[in-house]
Amino acid sequence: MAVTKIWAVTDSVNRVLSYAANPDKTIYSDICKALHYASDERKTVIGEEKAMYVTGVNCTAETAFAEMKAVQERFDKTVGNVAYHAYQSFKTGEVTPQLAHKLGVELAKRMWGDQYQVLVATHFNTGTYHNHLVINSVNMWNGKKFNCNEGAYWKLRSISDELCKENGLTVIKNPKGKTPRKLYFAEKNDEPTRYNLMREAIDKALTMSTNLKTFTYVTKQLGYVIDLNPYHKYATIRSVNSKKATRLYRLGEGYDRDAIYDRMRDLLKNNSQEAYRLYYEFTEKKSFGVTIQKAHFVKGNLKTAKKITGLKALYFRYLYLLGVLPKNKKHKPLSPEMREACRWLDRHTAQVQLICDNHLTDIFSVEAFIKNADSEIKLISGYRKMLYRDIDSCHNPDEKAKLVAKRDDCTKALAQLRKDGKTAARIIEDNPKIKENILIEENMRSRYFGFNKSRKRGYER
Known part of the structure; x- marks a missing residue:
């Protein structure tokens, strides 16, 4: 099984050649050092056989940089994409270093033939054998630049898969693509x-x-x-x-x-x-269609107790369904959506803290809070700029120390205001998803426990 990728190099062929031939990336200690900009030839003796792990295709490994540079200068194409860097990585334990390098060289020959100069180097620094291929972007015969489009990538992957099949290696049938x-x-x-x-x-x-x-x-x-x-x-x-x-x-x-x-x-x-x-x-546990009623004793009078409404009620209900509340009796949510939402507990906890500290009752009050925070940020930023000017022009050490302390206080205040502003913006952003998740979870609980109470909840006006 081999994974492939290719991307453009715009800064320096020398840098990428040096990386590809870096002796620290290999597993052997014997090193034949060449010029600093060229490929380092890696040789070791395995029994009576010599194995080479840096190879030049249509160029010499030791002088790859000089040869590629000469081709670019001959056709006056030394700017833009000066090279392309590709890799071919194999499944751990599936190939030997000799086979990995052989497949890399064969991939370069089938993909670029005798038209482009390629350096192939086999590494082991990540724990798996993988090949780095450095390709000169300029054709060595007609000066045309290699067109590295989507079709070129698919061709590279197709050739790599063919080589894996020919050598009895596994092939990825359904690639997942890049995971964030x-x-x-x-x-x-x-x-x-x-x-x-x-x-x-x-x-x-x-x-x-x-x-x-x-x-x-x-x-x-x-x-x-x-x-x-x-x-x-x-x-x-x-x-x-x-x-x-x-x-x-x-x-x-x-x-x-x-x-x-x-x-x-x-x-x-x-x-x-x-x-x-x-x-x-x-x-x-699903065969019972009734719930067990429990008696609870509380202090005070429920008739005169103030009812929790608005965003606070919405988040308390949400945290209860997530299994966070009550603290002494935790439970797991039933729906996949709510179980996935447990990843964002820190985010929701910060939102609840902001709602309670600033008495935010609905989305309109959150929007007003964001506007006030933005205006405070502008005022404090202007004041801090003035402090910076005063610090630069002040020559009295005691006065300068006081100005620096004021500036630091402004910086802390700005950091907190910006943090609160982001949290408030996330409250608005998360509000529809929270309501949707609550509805999903309550439907799941109704199916799971076998009862369905139609209760109207006014979380927000």
């Missing part, structure tokens, strides 16, 4: 992201499902609709509250249609009794 950095680390840290919650629901359902009917029923009770129809091209999963489906292969290995059927067959064969027991416990 924030989402990547959230999933890596097992935060309740959309995909993590889907995996969790499938895993839980597969602990008690020995057939498709049971599996689809359990996943629906957990808030998801699974489509494993063999006549459909892709198996999908979606929330019961959403029409947008996600293809199962995007969840990773072990979650596609074939893997789910294999896991159900293994459970039926090896541990069917435990699956029946877990399924009985799961369905038993």
Whole structure:
């Protein structure tokens, strides 16, 4: 399995060549150093065989920079995209360094032939073998620049896949594409992201499902609709509250249609009794159509107590459904949307704090708060500019120290005002989603506990 990518280099061919041939990126200690701008040749002896891990295609590795520069100067094309940098990364443990480098050189030959100069270097600094390919952007015969468009990328990936097939390596059938950095680390840290919650629901359902009917029923009770129809091209999963489906292969290995059927067959064969027991416990708690009423004793008079309304009531209800309130009796939300919203508890906590501290009752008061904050920021910013001028012109150390202290106080006040302004803007931004999530969660609770009380709540005027 190989992952490929290519991008333009606009600053310096020398820099990218030096990076590609950096001896610190390899796993061997023996180094044959060449010129600082050229490729470093990496050689080591494995038995009686010599292995080279930096190779030039249509150029010499030791003088790659000089040769590429000469071609660019000959055709007067030394500006713009001076080179292209591509990489080819392999699955951990699937290739040897010799095979990885061989595939990289073959990829360069098939992709660019005898038209462009390419340096191929094999690295191991990330824990996986991967090739860096540095391509001169100028054709060495006619001076035409390489057209690195979307078609070129697809051709690069296609050739790489062909090489993997020819050498018995796995090929990615359904590439996921680039995962946003924030989402990547959230999933890596097992935060309740959309995909993590889907995996969790499938895993839980597969602990008690020995057939498709049971599996689809359990996943629906957990808030998801699974489509494993063999006549459909892709198996999908979606929330019961959403029409947008996600293809199962995007969840990773072990979650596609074939893997789910294999896991159900293994459970039926090896541990069917435990699956029946877990399924009985799961369905038993839903068989009661009534709720248990509890008596609570409170201080004061409920008739004269002030009713909580507006944004405060909205957020208190939201935090209760999220399982944050009450503190001594936490519970997990039922709907996938609310479980995913648990990722943003710090954000919602800051919003509640701002609402309570500034007595914000509705969206109009939040908008007024933002306007007041902006006007205060302008006033304090103007005052701080004046302090900066006074500090520059002041020669008395004591007076200067006082001015610096005032400036620092202004900076702290501005930081707090800007922070509060962002929090207030997020209240307006999150308001429709919070109302939608509350409605979804209450519908889920009604189905889950078997009762449906129509209650009208006025969170906001």
